[in-house]
Amino acid sequence: MQIALLGGTGDIGQGLALRWAQDTDHDVIIGSREAEKAKAKAQEYETELAGRDCDVSIAGHENADAAAAADVVVLSVPAYYLSDTIDAVADSLGDAILVSPAVGMQRDEDGIHYNPPGVGSVTALAAQAVDDVPVVGAFHNLAAGKLANLDAELDWDVPIVADDDDAKATVSELADGIDGIRPLDAGGLANASEVESLTPLLINLAANNEGLHDLGVKFW
Amino acid sequence: MQIALLGGTGDIGQGLALRWAQDTDHDVIIGSREAEKAKAKAQEYETELAGRDCDVSIAGHENADAAAAADVVVLSVPAYYLSDTIDAVADSLGDAILVSPAVGMQRDEDGIHYNPPGVGSVTALAAQAVDDVPVVGAFHNLAAGKLANLDAELDWDVPIVADDDDAKATVSELADGIDGIRPLDAGGLANASEVESLTPLLINLAANNEGLHDLGVKFW
Numbered sequence: 001m002q003i004a005l006l007g008g009t010g011d012i013g014q015g016l017a018l019r020w021a022q023d024t025d026h027d028v029i030i031g032s033r034e035a036e037k038a039k040a041k042a043q044e045y046e047t048e049l050a051g052r053d054c055d056v057s058i059a060g061h062e063n064a065d066a067a068a069a070a071d072v073v074v075l076s077v078p079a080y081y082l083s084d085t086i087d088a089v090a091d092s093l094g095d096a097i098l099v100s101p102a103v104g105m106q107r108d109e110d111g112i113h114y115n116p117p118g119v120g121s122v123t124a125l126a127a128q129a130v131d132d133v134p135v136v137g138a139f140h141n142l143a144a145g146k147l148a149n150l151d152a153e154l155d156w157d158v159p160i161v162a163d164d165d166d167a168k169a170t171v172s173e174l175a176d177g178i179d180g181i182r183p184l185d186a187g188g189l190a191n192a193s194e195v196e197s198l199t200p201l202l203i204n205l206a207a208n209n210e211g212l213h214d215l216g217v218k219f220w
Numbered sequence: 221m222q223i224a225l226l227g228g229t230g231d232i233g234q235g236l237a238l239r240w241a242q243d244t245d246h247d248v249i250i251g252s253r254e255a256e257k258a259k260a261k262a263q264e265y266e267t268e269l270a271g272r273d274c275d276v277s278i279a280g281h282e283n284a285d286a287a288a289a290a291d292v293v294v295l296s297v298p299a300y301y302l303s304d305t306i307d308a309v310a311d312s313l314g315d316a317i318l319v320s321p322a323v324g325m326q327r328d329e330d331g332i333h334y335n336p337p338g339v340g341s342v343t344a345l346a347a348q349a350v351d352d353v354p355v356v357g358a359f360h361n362l363a364a365g366k367l368a369n370l371d372a373e374l375d376w377d378v379p380i381v382a383d384d385d386d387a388k389a390t391v392s393e394l395a396d397g398i399d400g401i402r403p404l405d406a407g408g409l410a411n412a413s414e415v416e417s418l419t420p421l422l423i424n425l426a427a428n429n430e431g432l433h434d435l436g437v438k439f440w
Binding site: 108110111113114155159184185186187188190191193194195198200201202204205207208209212215216217218219220 | 328330375405406411417418420425429436437
């Protein structure tokens with residue numbers, strides 16, 4: 001499968017790109033607002049993986065070109081760039097599935113708080129911004145640093161929400177392809193806010209408890 | 221320490237009562253709107269524990285009497301009984317710490333959703349209902365059935381929120397006394413909604429994934 005990571009030059013985009021390239025046979029495409037930056041990052045990831053005896057080719061394109069080439073498009077951009085990024089690629093999505101991992105958060109003196117848009121969740125905002133494109137909420141609760149550190153063994157759950165069952169199954173399979181990730185069905189898009197709000201909790205727990213950092217979650 | 225469980229006749233009140241009585245030296249007091257019901261449940265728990273070679277004495281009182289006798293009072297009642305329960309015991313709290321584990325939830329065709337009161341969280345509602353009583357949010361994310369099943373080994377985290385550091389430390393210690401529970405500092409009362417909203421996510425995950433039930437959570 002062709003997976004485009006828009007905003008694949010940093011944060012969880014980097015970790016997802018490296019892990020999918022290393023752990024699966026899917027083709028990874030890095031998207032960025034600037035094609036040159038995307039290509040440079042793609043090459044950087046290739047070099048890192050080659051150093052681990054993993055010879056893969058990773059493409060790098062401007063966001064719309066990356067989206068046009070992909071079966072699954074991951075919006076790995078901060079929540080406040082989400083609408084602009086979708087606008088920029090909407091005409092290029094074709095039959096692709098759109099994946100939203102972003103979370104709206106706000107910091108004050110008490111720490112980090114969940115701060116969803118009026119529509120209820122960032123995932124719902126993504127769904128509202130596109131017509132006839134299946135939207136899946138996933139990968140909200142992954143710690144970017146640990147995800148991108150290929151020496152780190154993962155053992156995390158990934159709750160997934162979608163109204164389109166086929167799209168949900170496809171993204172679950174993609175998540176399952178990463179070693180140490182277990183996809184879990186968290187319901188429809190209306191259940192996205194409970195998944196997203198777990199992210200500020202993870203950040204607050206890491207900030208308040210010595211020895212805990214780069215937190216993910218396991219349900220049992 | 222004297223721990224009163226208001227609403228200790230069911231749900232997580234039962235599990236907390238049994239676990240504290242079994243795993244610690246604290247004295248457990250069951251509270252209920254009817255003293256007779258509280259006493260009957262206390263005796264039932266004593267009998268269950270005696271069958272496991274654990275001879276402890278558990279008291280049972282009407283809620284206000286239970287609260288008056290306690291150092292820590294756990295409001296293990298559904299969210300919609302919270303205000304009434306606090307009103308009924310407010311004059312009996314003395315120097316006690318009030319613990320709020322309740323979560324506001326609403327069910328529709330999509331599953332369970334977080335449905336906090338206007339003040340932002342049930343924990344904040346509890347804090348607003350009392351003067352000069354330290355309020356601690358804890359035990360929101362425990363599956364009642366597994367908690368009350370003493371054959372089940374636990375391995376769960378309990379995020380704890382409070383503005384009063386001493387009260388938070390006391391409740392963390394109580395949580396830590398239960399085998400298989402790790403208390404974690406999740407910040408102040410303003411961070412309660414992110415802790416509470418994890419509960420509907422746990423319920424949705426259990427409803428949507430075969431083989432998963434009675435879910436708790438572990439952060440790492």
